[in-house]
Amino acid sequence: MLDARATILDVANLKTIFNTRDGEVHAVNHVSFSLAPGELLGIVGESGSGKSVTMMSLLKLLPMPPAEITDGSITFDGRNVRAMSDEELRKVRGAEIGFIFQDPMTSLNPVFTIGFQIMEPLRLHMRMSKKAARTRAAELLELVGIPDPVARLKDFPHQFSGGMRQRVMIAIALACDPKVLIADEPTTALDVTIQAQILELIKDLRQKMGMAIIWITHDLGVIAEIADRVAVMYAGQIVEHAEVTELFRNPQHPYTRALLETLPDISGSRAKRLMSIDGQPPNLSKAPSSCEFAPRCRHVFDRCRTENPQRRDITNNHDVACWWDASTGEPADV
Amino acid sequence: MLNYTLRRLMFTIPTLLLISFIIFLILDLAPNDPTGNLPLTIPPEVREKIRASLGLDAPMFVRYLLWCNQFFINEPLNMLYEGFNWCIGDCENRLRVTSWSTRSPVVDLIIERLPQTLWVIGMSYVVGILIAVPIGVISAYKQYSWFDQAGTFVSMIGFSVPTFFTGVLLIVVFSVMIPNDSWFWLPSIYDTTHVVTGLDSAGEWHFSTLWSNLSFQFRQMLMPVMVLALYNAAQISRFMRASMLDNLSQDYVRTARAKGLKEKTVLLVHVLRNSMIPVVTVIALGVPQIFGGAIITEQIFKVNGLGQLLIVGIQGADIPLVQTLTFLFAVLIVIFNLIADVLYGLLDPRIRYE
Ligand SMILES: Nc1ncnc2c1ncn2[C@@H]1O[C@H](COP(=O)(O)OP(=O)(O)OP(=O)(O)O)[C@@H](O)[C@H]1O
Ligand SMILES: [Mg+2]
DSSP states (O other): OOOSSOOSEEEEEEEEEEEETTEEEEEEEEEEEEEOTTOEEEEEOOTTSSHHHHHHHHTTOSOTTTEEEEEEEEEETTEESTTOOHHHHHHHBTTTEEEEOSOHHHHSOTTSOHHHHHHHHHHHHSOOOHHHHHHHHHHHHHHTTOSSHHHHTTOOGGGSOHHHHHHHHHHHHHTTOOSEEEEESTTTTSOHHHHHHHHHHHHHHHHHHOOEEEEEESOHHHHHHHOSEEEEEETTEEEEEEEHHHHHHSOOSHHHHHHHHHSOOSSSOTTOOOOOOOSOOOOOSSOOSSOTTGGGOTTOOHHHHHSOOOOEEEETTEEEOOSEETTTTEEOOO | OHHHHHHHHHHHHHHHHHHHHHHHHHHHHSOOOTTTTSOTTSOHHHHHHHHHHTTTTSOHHHHHHHHHIIIIIIHHHHHHHHHHOOOOSOOTTOOOOBOTTTOSBHHHHHHHHHHHHIIIIIHHHHHHHHHHHHHHHHHHHTTTSHHHHHHHHHHHHHHHSOHHHHHHHHIIIIIIISOTTSTTOOOSSOOTTOOOOSBOTTSOBOHHHHHHHHHHHHHHHHHHHHHHHHHHHHHHHHHHHHHHHHHHTSHHHHHHHHTTOOHHHIIIIIIHHHHHHHHHHHHHHHHHHHHHHHHHHHHHTTOOSHHHHHHHHHHTTOHHHHHHHHHHHHHHHHHHHHHHHHHHHHHOTTOOOO
């Protein structure tokens, strides 16, 4: 899976468990992926598949307890993140890795001005003076497309619309010129036109600033538009991973194939129903011992119910965790 | 904001007038008799005369208007006269609200008693807040830790055990069981005449005199302040904890952490600032209650503050005194309601009063 190209972030075998009162929740099960500088990695998967928990585990942004990272290694920029002290982690958060969250309506602190909230990381990580930080904050607002930035620094979050707030969140995440930007469903809570604007903005910023991006979404349409590579998550595992054109052209995992079928097709006949994947999402109360997708899979056979498939390479840069072989339609020869 | 405050202030005027009338009505309906404490040998005709001399033979409505005239017009005019020497009208013979039992103006009595109440009761509120806020913050941050459990237990006790019980308990322990030459002994009676000064009986200034006077003042305040502080702290720390917990799970806290802020900044700047909004309101609304709640505590420790004045007034059927004090409590409640609203608007930028 890992080739010789430079990586800024490398995650191997990451496992995160929640110890709740009702028992364990195995939210992330041996997830591995890597990110090259300047690359955009898309992560798709249905709700509850562990996308957010994976990303928050990277920088210990989860409440611990109940969350616990039990296994795996995280290497960022050549450094071992899991061995970092809280103090060292803090210096990575917001400075070298920026985060954007799903709901812009609640992600900003309602009682502080936008200016204060953008200036905070600047003053902390870049040790800027108040004046320099204010100038830079105004530049950032301008960069993310907020008109009249100097005046708006004094405004409070409730004086901005949802799309504007998400732009502010992006400005905060990008404030210290991070090497990696993690965007956790940044457009899910926004309406379609605003969503398109934010996508354009990110594409544009990526060209200007050249950071690597991890983009989490439910929406394969968005992935097709912006991602270089895609990882598909199911039940806390990456079940398929490929370059974006390859994945759309040659999907391997029955779950990926089903996801692609659920996409409404513009050219298709109008009578065609919107598709959905039948069955219940998986139960995460124990570590997977069989294929978690088996109960919903239309190609399921005996081996799927007894053994959890590991990721195997299909072609260069394309791997899948499945016992079924899409090219032959038969059980895979492994 | 200023506009809103002024408008609200104007609305308080009719509200307070109505309240004053209702208080008057209730006191008038109550079966009390200012001559009731006089010896039984006094014949009924004399009693009638005494009552007439107090103005009790006039109809209730007339008496109410007289009180209004005395309280709302004469008292402020008198204050101008005594405070700034501004004389408007007949300054020397103005009829003020006068206590029936002591024959001195009620407002003077109140001004005399106010310092004790403010010192003891006000101090207990401040101490209570200073204890409650950190406890609330830590309990919420370390939810279900032993500190939180202990805090919950203590505040449950502080909240559910009445002050007349804790007060008496402290007296039994610190004034009775501990010998009074011990360093831990505390006086059970508050000495109002005690003045904190560095001058000794010969009129010379000594630091040691000042020190011993100060430490005596501290010791005599300790028990009443602690009894009330425990009660206040129990209440406020619960509010603080709940409010912190509410905010700790908000998305903006995660954003603050993702920015790489220090845990201290996240907690004491981002979360605390939001959590204080409802707590400040509760604190402001509680200020008038401390005067009411203090009545019992003042009684136990013999602090002759406003609470005690009210009790004595009620026992002696001293209607002008009770009427005036009760009305002033009502004023405090109305004013602090307004203050709470204004503070809320100042603290929460989302709220705009138009
Ligand atoms: N604090 C928590 N305590 C217990 N379980 C949790 C907690 N947070 C998340 N989980 C569980 O972890 C699993 C993965 O959640 P996660 O938020 O990563 O999903 P997601 O893929 O981001 O979904 P969505 O698309 O809805 O954001 C879910 O089953 C969820 O119930
Ligand atoms: Mg999520």
